[in-house]
Amino acid sequence: MKHLAGRLTALLAVVAVIGLLPRLTRTDPALTILHARYADRPPTPETLDAIRAETGLDGGPLHLLGDWLAGLPRGDLGTSWVSGQPVAPDAIPALGVSLTLMGASLLVALLTAAALAARTLRRGARHRNVTAGAGTGAAVLAALPEFLIAAVLAAVVAVRLDWLPAIGWGTPEQTVLPALAMGIPAGALLGRLLDDALPAAFAEPWARAATAAGLPGHRTARHALRRTLPGLLPQLGLVVVGLTGGAVAVETLYAIPGLGGTALAAALAQDLPVLQACVLLLLLLGTAAGLVTRLTARALLGPALDDGALPALVPPAARARRSLIAGALLLAALFAAVTLAGLLRDPLHIDAAARLAGPSAAHPFGTDSLGRDILARLGHGAARTALTALAVSAATLLLGLALGAAGAGALTETANALPAILTGLVVAGIAGPGPWSAAAAVTAVAWAPLAAHTAALYTQERAARHLAAARVLGAGRLHLLRRHLLPGVLPPVARHAALRIPAIALALASLGFLGLGTEPPSPEWGRMLSENLPYAERAPWSVLAPAAALAVLGALAALTTAAVRGRGTRKHPA
Incomplete structure (x- = not known):
């Protein structure tokens, strides 16, 4: 209650x-x-x-x-200020469309997550040394923009191959492409988080005891999966809401009459009754999803999980860690070199004679539709987009840890139900457009998944019986927090925050493209994608460059977090 x-x-x-x-x-x-x-x-x-x-x-x-x-x-949701018609007959069907699309996308996401974590589960079932295996590949998939995947699928599968319809809604065939575009990045994130949590479960005393007793590997793997679910269920609930209200770009590209697009159109038109109805429906969905995941996680936190052990941070083998460090350093050096080379060029110079020119000595990454050098815009965009994304990620990590530990579940679900674009419109309407408004809008909602992850892990850690034993032995709150709770919560949430850096960079750039961030012609990666997307077939380099930059940023985040994984390793209490 x-x-x-x-x-x-x-x-x-x-x-x-x-x-x-x-x-x-x-x-x-x-x-x-x-x-x-x-x-x-x-x-x-x-x-x-x-x-x-x-x-x-x-x-x-x-x-x-x-x-x-x-x-x-x-049941009266008001009357539209723009059309003069009742809101409910449009908002309720839009919610039904979004829920259908969300269901299909969620199925794709779950299948993607299962495929990414399958290798780790198989190794655990065979009683081998278990380390996270999804890593870089999952991070790259999670970093790909939904609208870019949607555009590529539409161009290749629908237009070139003529296998599925490119636009429209109402038949099962029209659901496939948008579900893939939305489900793959969401599933990659879920799969990365699951793959990150499984090694810790396989290293716990109960798993080692099961192996020593000859318990079948598939049963150990099943219990390890069950052990990690309470910490991941809130993320699944947030994905459900995000796939419903955050599908604005995909709904627009495929001409889908969903709730996210309806809310954005109402916000742009200042049609507040429609906007209020859409937000109310999204918030009710977020509340329902949060309650279901909370009850499910509480049911899972039973005797099978209360085994007297806290998750251990399992470091990869020394040779594997050295390879990860080398890969991270190489990728960081490449990223820095490209950024520096771009910073030495003029991102605003227009060469009308070289519009959509291919890569050459004069323009290593080609030019865009206006004849501007893509390398220059990529380098200057990195200084704007990536650095701002790092700052916003740090702020969201602190907010997520603080509010998650404080148990702000209602605020978390409410923030997650609001798409970043919609929040950006509200913030820009109040404070005016600009880079600070975009950063504030993204920060206002991006902390929610981290807070949910923190709260779930915090609850899961407190379910361990040895905490009660430590209190009996005289351990104080500070000791319990420093030696037992924080080591089980902080590293996974920090790695989760690192995985979301590319998504934050894209959200910031998307707001800039809508005129709510840095005004054009300032270079930003998301604006580069949106501006050059109509020319993707004629000049693919104009789209591949910023998309590759986001993918590299995601891979770099995954390699870095994997390389430092285990530095905070703690031993199980005797």
């Missing part, structure tokens, strides 16, 4: 902020409604006053919010 009350409070708070947007933003909604409904009328004060009276804007934000909340028990 306490958790439900907290989630309801957070939900009402977000809806109230959206209801107050007419007084928080710097634009006049009446002017937007005039342009949408009455394009032939001049924006005279009398006309604007009449629109405010018709829509209820003259009654003040609290009056508007009160009227909207009063209609919810009757």
Whole structure:
């Protein structure tokens, strides 16, 4: 009951902020409604006053919010300011479309995660030395932008091969490509987290005892999988919500009438009743997913998990670690060299005679649609996008650890239900567009998965019986925190934060492309992808360069975290 009350409070708070947007933003909604409904009328004060009276804007934000909340028990989600039609007949079907797409994408994500973690499970079942095996490949897949995968699939599978339809919605065939585009990156992230947690489970005393007793390997692997699920279930719940409300780019590319695209269109048009309804539905979905994952994790935290051992950080073998360090250093040197070479060039110089020119001595990575050097824009974009992403990642890690340990589950689910693009529109409307607004918008929602991971691991660690034994022996809170809880929570969450750096970089760049971050023509990787995507077939280098930069950033994060894995290794208590 306490958790439900907290989630309801957070939900009402977000809806109230959206209801107050007419007084928080710097634009006049009446002017937007005039342009949408009455394009032939001049924006005279009398006309604007009449629109405010018709829509209820003259009654003040609290009056508007009160009227909207009063209609919810009757199933009335309000009336669109732009179309003048009831919101519910459009919002409810959009939710159904998004849920269908989410279900298909989640199936792809689970299959991808299972494939990435299969090698580690097989090694554990054969009682071998178990180390994470997904690593770099999973990080690269997780770093690929959804809209880039969607565009490639549409161009190759739909257009060139003519196997599946490129756009539209309503048949099973039209679900395949968008589900693959959304499910592969989500599954790569889940698979990487699962693969990261399995070696610790296989190294626990119960697993070693099962091996010594001759227990079949498949049973040990099954129990190890069950041992790691409580820490990963909240991530699965967050993925469910993210696949529903965060599919804006994929829905737009494939012309899918989903909830994410509806919310973005309403935000851009300042159609606040539609926006309120979409956010309410997303928050209700987030609350439901959070409760289901919480109950499932609590059911799993039973005797089979309460075995008196905390997860050990299992370092890879010394030779493997040296290889990881060498790979990370090589990749970092390559990344730095490309960035430095780009910084020495002018990213704004336009050569109209060299539009979409291929790689050459003058332009090693070719040029874009305006004739600008891609290497130059890539290097300057790294200084903007990657460094800002690192700063935002550090901030989200601190927020995630603090709020996750504090048990802010309601706030976590609420933040995760809000797409970064939608949050960026709200922040930009209040504070104005700019790089700081984009960074603040991404930070406002990107901490949620880390907080959920922290809370799940913290609960899982506290379920171990030896903590009670340590208290009986006189261990204080600081000792328990430093020697038992933090070593089991901090390293996995830090590696999780590193894996999300490319996604944060893409979110920042996407907001910049929408005009909510650094204004053009400043180079950003996401803007480079979006600007050059229409020319991908004619000039693939213009898209491959920024996509490869994001993939390299993801691989570098995976190699670095794998190389330092085990430095914080702790022994099991006797």
